Each structure stands twice: as C-alpha cells, then as structure tokens.
Amino acid sequence: MHRVSKESSISKQAIGRFPYYLKFLNELNRDRHEHISAAVIASSLQLYEVQVRKDLAAVSRSAGKPRLGFPVAELIDDIKRALRYDNLDQAILVGAGHLGKALLSYKGFSDYGLEIVAAFDTAVSLQGAEINGKKIFPLEQLNDFCGRLRVKIGIITVPSNAAAEVCDLLIASGILAIWNFAQTHLNVPEGVLVQNENMAASLALLSKHLAEKT
Amino acid sequence: MHRVSKESSISKQAIGRFPYYLKFLNELNRDRHEHISAAVIASSLQLYEVQVRKDLAAVSRSAGKPRLGFPVAELIDDIKRALRYDNLDQAILVGAGHLGKALLSYKGFSDYGLEIVAAFDTAVSLQGAEINGKKIFPLEQLNDFCGRLRVKIGIITVPSNAAAEVCDLLIASGILAIWNFAQTHLNVPEGVLVQNENMAASLALLSKHLAEKT
DNA sequence: TAGATTGTTAATCGATTAACAATC
DNA sequence: TAGATTGTTAATCGATTAACAATC
16 A cells, blocks of 8 residues: 655646645644544545545555544645645735735735735836735836746736736746736746636626526 | 527536637627637637637527638627626625625626625624625625525635635525635535635646746 | 538547455 | 455546538
C-alpha cells in the first residue's frame, strides 16, 4: 500500500472538491477527532464513497488504515499542500469598483494562499486611497510595480468593456495567471492561465432549474 | 435541416460558454454585422469549430445557412431564451458584508435575468439601510418576505460558519435555488438547487499553474 | 457548379461509478 | 478471526473532437 503521491494527477473537478473536504476536516480537528473514514466524509458532503477515497488517495502521502481511516491532522496537511495553500502568492487587483473593493476587504484569502498587495484603477478619485491596508495606484504604475515585486497573479474586476485592454497590460507586466471576473473571453499567450469566474453561467443554471421546477 | 430545439439537452459545460457567445454576438450586432459563421466565433473565442456548431445547433431554432452562417440578431434571441435571460427572476440576498454589498450594487444582473429585491442581515447597524435602492431587513423577516413575494432564489454571502443555518432558513422560506458564495457544503432537500461559487477552487487552480510554471 | 458552411454519426477522452481484491 | 475500510482495475457516463455527409 505504498504510493508516491502524483500531485499533477489531480483532476480539475477534484480540486473543486478539496476545499470542502478541508473545511469539514478542520471542524473535526477542532473537535479533537483523530481519525476519519472516507464513508463519513462522503455522507457528510453528499458524495460517493469511492470518489472520496480516490480523491484522498491522490493527495495523501501516508495511506489510510483499514478499520481506522485517515489521521485527520495529516490529511489536512496533505490537502493544503496539494492546493498550495501553504505558500502565499502575491497578487494585484485591477478595478477598485464595488466588487474590487469587496475582494480587497476580504480577510480570508491568506487561508487560500493569496495575498493581494495592491490595487490599480484609472479613477483619480480612488488613487491614493487605502482599502484594508491595500493602496490604490494609477493604472500607469502597474507595469513598474509588477516588475519590481515580481507579482505573477492579476485579478480583473473592471467593467467587461475594459477587460481586454487590462488583460494585455497584465501580460505585458509579466503576469502569468489571471483571475477574471469580467464576462469577457480573454486572449492570452501560451503559458498564461485565465481562470474565469463565470457568474453569468451560475445565474443561468439557477434560472434554468427554477424554470424546470415551476 | 428542420429541428426542434431540445433545450434541456444543453450540457452544463455549454451553458458556461453561451454567455461568451452572447457577448461576442452583441458586439457584432452593434457593428451591424448581419451574419456570422461558427468558424469565426470559434477563432475569436479560442474554441473548436465543431464545439461551437454543436452548441449553436442546440439552441438555434432556425438552422444556420451554408455559405452564410447564422443571422446574428436571431442567434442572440435564441441564446437569451436558452439561458432564460429574457424572464426576470426575483432574488433575496442574505449577508450584507463587503461581498453582499458589492452584489447589491451591481447594476448588470438584470441583463442576466436576475433582480435582487431585498437583503437580510443580523447586524442591527445595517438594518433599514438601502444599497442601490435595495433595503436591508432583519433576518427574522426573511420567511415572511419570501412567502409574500414568492421569491424563489436566495443568495448566501454570509461568513461560512453561518451558511448552513442561513441555508435552512431559506429552505424553510420556500427558496428553490441557492447561489452560495460561502465555502461550505450545503445540505438541501431534493428539488432544491445549490449553485456554489467556489472561489477557493479558482485560487487553487491559479496557484497550481504558477507552481508548475516557475 | 464548386466550395463554404452546416448538422450528425462515430471515436476519443476525462471523470465518475461499480466491482473487487488487499489488509489491519 | 471477521469485518470495516482501504486502494485499484474495469465499466459506464458525459463531453469533446474527428470524420463525413448534406445543402445553399
């Protein structure tokens, strides 16, 4: 039952499930539970046992023990490592509107390995202001800032008609991963990842469900 | 080439792509383009031609014409109908913190068929306030409010430790579809849809990409 | 007509689920 | 030991991609 965990073999879908595992395990840990079985996790999160077993097998370094299950604390570490929550990545945010401000204000990102270090906006009225300790700079300073601090993650929270332009600017500034909240397809060179937060799709799914129910 | 569009045959993945099609088509429409081919859409959005053809075939009522492609205006209508953007659903939001306020302030949801009609929060300091014309009520009034207005969509933007409780309250109030921004698995009865906005997963994917690049 | 473009059927791929063997 | 629980191999399912026939 010895295995080398092949982290790159974790599917995208599975990565979406791990944050839920982690939250559940953290609660167990707080309550001083020492071991947990895949069956219990599965029934709590309404998943199939096999899926949980497979997911856990993909990240856990020491295999689970028959009759006992997995040691909770160790599993937490393994998941955090797999999701890279243990190393903090710096990010900059472009567009300090309502959503941008909300993200700047959110204190929880450090738990997920993200630290927003600064924001950029074209609106003069916002420049120089600070939100949650993060300063807002003119957009012109983005390139220089990212270059000096070697920031590799950019968050786009500008109106969708400005997103493409901002994207180009981020690429030119050496950004390698973009978290895009604008409802626009972004064209990026190979090697750059765009992660779209596609809220329009979520809304369509909600609305569709409702239409079928009533 | 006659077909009845079977809307329920649209895959979840495809639903995620339609908002991007729609945005692109709206731009064409503004520029007075009358027809468009799947090939052009595909190359603009970096997708495969076949996929676009299949997606469009799933929603478009009148088939596209060889040599010409699809009529832009008609396609826009078909997509809007498929995504139910044409009928406005009412929603209430629970948790008027930073993110909740940002969503309340966003003017664009009506384009996606959603109207947030009110917000609820336990914080007395927020109650009675108005954001973007939407009033914030005490949480105790949620049940009555949803019952009277027959609201069927609930948005959860409370801290994750409060999410489960809020979810139960929403269910008890007759909510049938939940848009969940908290990083918590929600247990709901059959027939109720939970659409999770899983930002932790997005962050993990960004971070993972970065780790592999450097 | 020739060719661009469509829609569809079949093949492939990735992820989930089922069946089962291994083990503390 | 018996049985709970694990990890893995095979079957299924859903979505994408390839190949191709239909048509304006």
